[in-house]
Amino acid sequence: MTTTYGGWAGYILRVNLTTKVITKETTETYHDYIGGMGIGYKVLWDDHVDGIKATDEENQLVISAGPLSGSGAICSARTTITSRNPVIRNHLITDGHFGGHFSPELKFAGYDAIIIEGKSETPVWLKIVDDTVTLEPADSLWGVGIFDTFANISKLMGQQAQVAAIGPSGEHLVAQSTIQTQGGHSAGGHGAVLGSKKLKAIGIIGTGTVDIAESTTNEQLRALDDHILGIIGANNNGVVPNQPQSWAEYSSTGSRWRGGPGVTWGAADNPVDVGETPWDDRQKVGMRTSMAEMYFGRDEANKIFKRPGGCHSCPIRCFCEVKNPKMKTEYNLPTENITNVCLGFLDPWYAMGKPSSGEKRTDIQTVGAYYMDDNGIWSAYGQLSHLMREFTSRGFWEIILPAEEFAAINWAQYADLDAHFMQDFYTRIAYSEDYPGSNILGRCLGRGLHEFINENGELYNVEDILNEVDTPRMAELTFELESDADYDLVGKTYSVFLDKNMKVFNRSMVGGVHHASESAGQVGALLNTVFNRDPQCHSHINLINCGLPHAKIAEVAASLWGEGAFDPVKHYTAMNTSKAKFAKWCLVKNVLHDSLTLCNWMFPLVVSPDANRDYIGDSSIEAQMFSLVTGIETSEAELDAMAESVLQLHRALTVLQMNEIDQRNKHDVLSEWVYDLDHDMSFGDEGTIKMDRDDIQIGLDMFYAEMGWDKETGVPTRATLEKFKLGYVADKLESLALLPA
Numbered sequence: 001m002t003t004t005y006g007g008w009a010g011y012i013l014r015v016n017l018t019t020k021v022i023t024k025e026t027t028e029t030y031h032d033y034i035g036g037m038g039i040g041y042k043v044l045w046d047d048h049v050d051g052i053k054a055t056d057e058e059n060q061l062v063i064s065a066g067p068l069s070g071s072g073a074i075c076s077a078r079t080t081i082t083s084r085n086p087v088i089r090n091h092l093i094t095d096g097h098f099g100g101h102f103s104p105e106l107k108f109a110g111y112d113a114i115i116i117e118g119k120s121e122t123p124v125w126l127k128i129v130d131d132t133v134t135l136e137p138a139d140s141l142w143g144v145g146i147f148d149t150f151a152n153i154s155k156l157m158g159q160q161a162q163v164a165a166i167g168p169s170g171e172h173l174v175a176q177s178t179i180q181t182q183g184g185h186s187a188g189g190h191g192a193v194l195g196s197k198k199l200k201a202i203g204i205i206g207t208g209t210v211d212i213a214e215s216t217t218n219e220q221l222r223a224l225d226d227h228i229l230g231i232i233g234a235n236n237n238g239v240v241p242n243q244p245q246s247w248a249e250y251s252s253t254g255s256r257w258r259g260g261p262g263v264t265w266g267a268a269d270n271p272v273d274v275g276e277t278p279w280d281d282r283q284k285v286g287m288r289t290s291m292a293e294m295y296f297g298r299d300e301a302n303k304i305f306k307r308p309g310g311c312h313s314c315p316i317r318c319f320c321e322v323k324n325p326k327m328k329t330e331y332n333l334p335t336e337n338i339t340n341v342c343l344g345f346l347d348p349w350y351a352m353g354k355p356s357s358g359e360k361r362t363d364i365q366t367v368g369a370y371y372m373d374d375n376g377i378w379s380a381y382g383q384l385s386h387l388m389r390e391f392t393s394r395g396f397w398e399i400i401l402p403a404e405e406f407a408a409i410n411w412a413q414y415a416d417l418d419a420h421f422m423q424d425f426y427t428r429i430a431y432s433e434d435y436p437g438s439n440i441l442g443r444c445l446g447r448g449l450h451e452f453i454n455e456n457g458e459l460y461n462v463e464d465i466l467n468e469v470d471t472p473r474m475a476e477l478t479f480e481l482e483s484d485a486d487y488d489l490v491g492k493t494y495s496v497f498l499d500k501n502m503k504v505f506n507r508s509m510v511g512g513v514h515h516a517s518e519s520a521g522q523v524g525a526l527l528n529t530v531f532n533r534d535p536q537c538h539s540h541i542n543l544i545n546c547g548l549p550h551a552k553i554a555e556v557a558a559s560l561w562g563e564g565a566f567d568p569v570k571h572y573t574a575m576n577t578s579k580a581k582f583a584k585w586c587l588v589k590n591v592l593h594d595s596l597t598l599c600n601w602m603f604p605l606v607v608s609p610d611a612n613r614d615y616i617g618d619s620s621i622e623a624q625m626f627s628l629v630t631g632i633e634t635s636e637a638e639l640d641a642m643a644e645s646v647l648q649l650h651r652a653l654t655v656l657q658m659n660e661i662d663q664r665n666k667h668d669v670l671s672e673w674v675y676d677l678d679h680d681m682s683f684g685d686e687g688t689i690k691m692d693r694d695d696i697q698i699g700l701d702m703f704y705a706e707m708g709w710d711k712e713t714g715v716p717t718r719a720t721l722e723k724f725k726l727g728y729v730a731d732k733l734e735s736l737a738l739l740p741a
């Protein structure tokens with residue numbers, strides 16, 4: 001039975017790769033979980049299997065759209081991918097995302113989600129043309145890079161097909177692998193899951209539309225679009241330009257409103273001088289972000305930036321399409337164009353030690369991004385590159401690697417910042433055991449750091465781990481650190497939890513920093529602690545980095561969460577309940593966006609560039625969109641409550657997958673460096689991001705209280721779960737002695 005609501009397409013595909021049986025089920029069962037991430041968590045809860053790894057046959061992977069995708073709602077084309085993740089300890093459930101046009105096409109074909117389960121014996125790809133869904137042989141695609149996979153499937157299906165695929169990295173079950181869609185938009189950590197199932201790609205053509213509720217008029221939709229375009233900023237909702245402009249009261253170098261005088265799209269067929277980008281000039285909304293400058297520096301960006309790109313229904317265009325002719329002439333690549341966002345361009349640069357701007361850096365970034373994307377490698381928010389850079393600078397590889405392998409790596413290229421290094425570097429990671437000769441370096445980088453450390457973050461002997469020795473030896477890397485005053489390691493065994501440069505924030509998951517205490521004090525720390533992986537959350541950053549003066553941000557924060565909710569970056573005060581409310585709000589909104597699916601790089605819009613509104617935005621936009629598209633009149637509080645239900649399910653699923661009730665001490669634990677860095681400074685001093693151990697415990701108390709979680713264990717109580725219609729979750733946890741008394 002199809003739904004009578006607008007928004008949802010009405011059906012979910014379930015594809016069993018073992019039996020090759022493809023079935024359809026109604027989406028209506030999942031409406032309480034909104035869509036996207038909510039569908040993913042619900043499926044994995046219902047079908048939970050104890051103690052499995054991400055790459056086991058029993059693991060499922062859910063690719064999902066939300067009720068807003070394809071509706072035309074602004075910034076609504078993200079796709080959410082939910083599965084166990086091999087990059088984090090215990091292979092806990094995480095969600096990854098990509099932008100582009102995939103989720104709208106899925107909706108146009110008539111589906112809200114695809115549940116992938118089982119395991120094929122031979123490589124296949126999934127072909128969806130509206131109601132016709134088939135598994136096609138993919139033997140000829142296996143081993144092919146992602147760009148050629150896109151091209152081959154587009155040849156078979158036609159240019160209008162939207163394709164998502166894995167590269168050689170996913171095929172080789174490398175944990176740090178992506179699933180990507182066209183244009184280099186990638187979702188991290190789940191490529192190996194598809195690789196284990198031998199599913200190379202999914203191609204979709206949808207010729208339908210997404211229905212909007214009959215009760216909604218075109219005038220209402222236009223009025224909402226008009227309202228959003230009046231209060232939206234640039235990427236991360238930067239609402240003031242990053243340099244002074246004649247129309248602007250404020251500017252801030254931290255804002256991602258980069259488009260302005262002096263910025264040129266120099267590689268466009270007809271170069272464009274961006275000039276001033278006044279907030280009320282709607283023809284220039286798509287020029288505000290112009291992110292290339294942030295990745296390459298002004299001079300290089302002005303030479304190579306071709307144009308911004310982006311997702312279906314997005315006016316912001318945060319993707320960078322750049323053209324570096326040297327990719328062809330000097331690096332022998334089949335293209336001179338590469339599109340990417342954020343870590344795609346930054347990770348190769350981080351891996352090479354962050355050289356300053358200039359052509360060498362540009363080459364590293366563009367050539368590196370090509371090889372990362374074509375192989376389908378994920379950076380784990382920089383963890384891969386941090387490991388490469390730090391182990392290289394400390395001389396660890398010389399100790400860890402067999403002499404022959406160490407000698408075979410072209411370290412002279414690395415030292416000379418020669419982008420040719422990128423080819424061998426990323427090939428080693430992607431091809432893992434199939435790379436010729438010893439490949440300890442590539443296998444180590446690709447496996448995920450958690451595999452190589454003990455409970456204390458100390459390194460095992462890498463070869464022992466790769467050879468699956470029952471009692472692996474410790475690497476005992478101490479002597480290199482005896483004269484290292486920068487780290488709190490002198491005389492101790494090396495531990496990644498002590499090393500601030502490795503940026504491992506959560507020690508139980510071994511997850512990387514992502515807008516944690518370096519961006520938002522305890523608010524960021526709590527987000528990065530209680531959510532699996534890094535939370536991929538920008539709700540807080542969209543306020544903190546909006547560019548408005550600190551006093552204005554503090555005023556907005558106080559109005560939403562109470563006095564003291566906001567501290568300027570690197571000048572933190574003690575924990576308080578306002579910060580706990582802020583942290584909870586961030587995660588609820590993040591989960592909401594990944595369920596709707598809406599871009600969390602833009603929403604929520606609590607501030608705006610409109611001085612006439614005193615720079616105030618509107619946090620109810622999501623509820624207004626949801627109500628108009630679905631026809632279910634829903635207030636902001638009601639929609640947030642639905643998202644909170646999904647967030648509670650995330651926590652319960654984490655408890656279940658870890659089979660661990662003591663989340664406080666076994667999951668919500670920060671690395672030591674977060675407390676111990678900057679020896680000459682105390683927590684609260686201006687200029688440090690260090691946290692305080694007692695203060696973070698107080699923060700957990702306050703956050704748990706806001707979430708309705710048990711103070712001792714950090715697990716949702718029965719009362720909380722029942723409040724969110726999750727009584728069946730409480731029953732299961734109780735039956736396993738995983739529910740607090």
Ligand code: SF4
Binds near residue numbers: 075235309310314316
């Ligand atoms: S801001 Fe970027 S990621 Fe977000 S919807 Fe727009 S183009 Fe996509």
